[in-house]
Structure formats: structure tokens, C-alpha cells
Amino acid sequence: RQEVYRELRKKPSLTKDGVPVDLLMNAGLAVDLPQLTESGAAGIGLFRTELQFMVASTFPRAEAQERLYRDVLDAARGKPVTFRTIDIGGDKVLPYFKGAIQEENPALGWRAIRLTLDRPGLLRTQIRALLKACGGRELKLMLPMVTELSEIAQAREIIDREVRHLSRFAHHLPTSLKLGAMLEVPSLLFQLDELMKAVDFVSVGSNDLFQFIMAVDRGNTQLADRFDSLSTPFLRVLKTIADAGARNNTPVTLCGELAGKPISAMALIGLGFRSISMSPASIGPVKAMLTELPLQELKDFFKDNLMAPSQGTPMRALLQAFADDR
Ligand code: PEP
Numbered sequence: 001r002q003e004v005y006r007e008l009r010k011k012p013s014l015t016k017d018g019v020p021v022d023l024l025m026n027a028g029l030a031v032d033l034p035q036l037t038e039s040g041a042a043g044i045g046l047f048r049t050e051l052q053f054m055v056a057s058t059f060p061r062a063e064a065q066e067r068l069y070r071d072v073l074d075a076a077r078g079k080p081v082t083f084r085t086i087d088i089g090g091d092k093v094l095p096y097f098k099g100a101i102q103e104e105n106p107a108l109g110w111r112a113i114r115l116t117l118d119r120p121g122l123l124r125t126q127i128r129a130l131l132k133a134c135g136g137r138e139l140k141l142m143l144p145m146v147t148e149l150s151e152i153a154q155a156r157e158i159i160d161r162e163v164r165h166l167s168r169f170a171h172h173l174p175t176s177l178k179l180g181a182m183l184e185v186p187s188l189l190f191q192l193d194e195l196m197k198a199v200d201f202v203s204v205g206s207n208d209l210f211q212f213i214m215a216v217d218r219g220n221t222q223l224a225d226r227f228d229s230l231s232t233p234f235l236r237v238l239k240t241i242a243d244a245g246a247r248n249n250t251p252v253t254l255c256g257e258l259a260g261k262p263i264s265a266m267a268l269i270g271l272g273f274r275s276i277s278m279s280p281a282s283i284g285p286v287k288a289m290l291t292e293l294p295l296q297e298l299k300d301f302f303k304d305n306l307m308a309p310s311q312g313t314p315m316r317a318l319l320q321a322f323a324d325d326r
């Protein structure tokens with residue numbers, strides 16, 4: 001199989017009927033970088049910057065942050081990289097962060113963009129490091145756990161301030177700066193058009209989005225198999241997001257675990273996603289599925305089945321049958 005996947009790397013990333021789909025990889029540390037060539041990923045769709053913070057024993061200094069970001073871009077050799085601002089809090093605790101608080105519901109608590117907007121020093125340092133590391137190149141930046149559009153506006157103010165600061169000191173700035181939001185909190189589903197207009201791109205964090213839509217703790221093994229991420233309601237949510245992206249001309253990608261399983265990656269592509277990001281080991285299996293996928297038939301399948309009243313057969317079984325038949 002490894003041999004088959006290696007061969008597939010040379011093939012273009014297209015469905016059987018010729019529709020291009022970007023297969024990107026998730027990463028977070030320098031050790032992940034060789035995977036970029038080994039997996040054949042088209043780029044890094046999610047760089048989890050908090051991992052550098054989690055493996056450290058104190059807050060990484062600005063220089064160390066900048067050095068890592070520069071190494072990532074150098075390793076990517078022109079392939080696109082999307083950096084996510086630190087997503088700490090919740091289940092990602094930093095033992096040395098003295099400001100951390102005890103919370104009854106950490107997943108719903110003081111985490112990600114909520115925390116960094118309250119501690120803007122952290123965000124400013126990181127953004128400055130990213131701007132410097134991306135000098136002369138493109139910077140794609142995304143914000144985790146956005147709940148309200150005002151959070152994007154606040155982050156943008158901080159970014160603009162750092163850009164002004166660096167240009168005053170004649171620093172080499174990024175050639176372009178694209179700001180995106182992660183769609184992980186259901187509140188955004190009810191303001192999709194406004195969201196799409198407020199950002200340059202959207203990335204669905206399906207791990208958190210599924211957790212909040214289904215009210216099921218993503219780490220609870222007791223419930224791990226209880227609800228299906230390929231069930232009709234969740235697929236309808238994903239379709240609504242893909243449609244809103246298309247309607248507003250805003251690129252939409254998905255970077256949760258869902259992207260890495262061939263059957264769910266197939267569903268995502270059928271729903272309209274043209275860019276998905278996964279662990280590097282999944283690129284081969286997903287690409288093997290992609291090159292065999294008759295996309296138009298799958299779109300027709302969804303047209304007939306997604307909005308229709310359920311006939312009792314679970315959507316996952318229908319999708320599996322679709323895949324098996326082909
Ligand atoms: C997600 O929630 O789907 C996601 C990609 O972010 P993380 O898994 O780091 O929370």
C-alpha cells in the first residue's frame with residue numbers, strides 16, 4: 001500500500017471526472033515538516049502554533065516563535081501554509097501559564113481567541129513573529145474558536161497595529177496577508193454570509209463543531225461511537241457552510257479529523273469542499289479515494305438523499321454502499 005501511495009504522489013489531485021481538490025496536511029512542530037514532501041500534501045492547511053507552547057516549560061520567546069515559523073515556510077518551499085493563532089485553554093493547558101483558571105466546562109470556557117483577546121500581549125508577540133517570519137512571502141493566518149464577528153474585528157485591529165509598527169521600522173512585510181476564521185462554534189452558522197464577508201477564508205474545525213452541535217465531549221470515550229459525524233444533520237450543516245462559501249466567493253476548507261478518513265473525505269467533496277486538511281498519514285488513502293471518485297454521481301446522490309426525509313438507512317451506510325459500488 002505504501003508503494004501505491006508513493007506512486008499516487010506523482011498523480012494530479014483530481015477526482016475521476018477531473019475536478020481538482022487540494023489535499024493539505026495538519027502540522028504543529030518542526031518534526032512534522034519532512035512529512036510535507038513524504039506525504040505529497042499540497043501545503044499545510046492547519047499549523048497548530050500552540051504545540052510549540054505546549055512542549056515548552058515557559059512561554060516561547062518571540063525569537064523562538066519567529067524561528068519556527070520561518071523554518072515552516074522554508075520547508076514548505078512556496079506551498080501554502082495556514083498558521084492558526086494559539087489555541088490554548090480547554091483541554092490544552094500550559095502548566096506555566098499563571099493566569100489559567102479552574103473551569104467547570106473548559107471546552108466552553110476561556111480558550112483560544114477568547115483568551116488571547118484578553119491577553120493581547122500574547123497575541124501581539126505571536127503576530128509580530130509571524131509578520132517578520134513571513135517577510136516577502138504570503139501570510140495566511142486563522143483565528144480559533146471564533147464565536148462573534150467582533151472577535152475578528154478586534155484581532156484585525158491588533159494585526160493592523162503590528163503591521164504599522166513593523167513598517168515604521170522598515171521591516172520586510174508579508175507580500176499579502178489573508179485572515180481567516182475557524183468555524184467551530186455553532187453561533188457562526190446563523191451569520192454565515194456576514195462571516196464569509198468578514199474574512200478571506202473559513203476553515204471548519206469539525207472536531208469542535210461536531211462536539212458543540214451534538215453536545216458531546218470530543219474526549220469522552222463512553223460517547224465516542226454514539227453519534228455519527230456522517231449523519232444527515234451534521235452533513236446538512238457542512239453543506240450549508242460549503243454553499244455559503246460558494247455563494248460569497250470565500251474559500252472554505254475543513255481541517256478536523258473528518259478530512260482524514262476516505263469515506264468522510266468523499267462525503268465532504270460531494271458536499272462542495274475543494275480543500276481539506278488532514279494528518280499526513282491520511283493523504284495517501286484519501287488521494288486513492290479521490291482519483292476513483294466520480295464526483296458528479298456523488299453530487300446527484302446527495303441531491304436525492306440529503307434533504308429527503310430519512311428512509312431509515314443511515315447516511316453512512318448509503319455512502320458506504322455508494323463507495324463500494326464504485
Ligand atoms: C478542530 O476542532 O476540528 C480543529 C481542527 O482544531 P483542534 O482539533 O486543534 O481543536
Ligand code: MG
Nearest residue numbers: 184205207208
Ligand atoms: Mg478546534
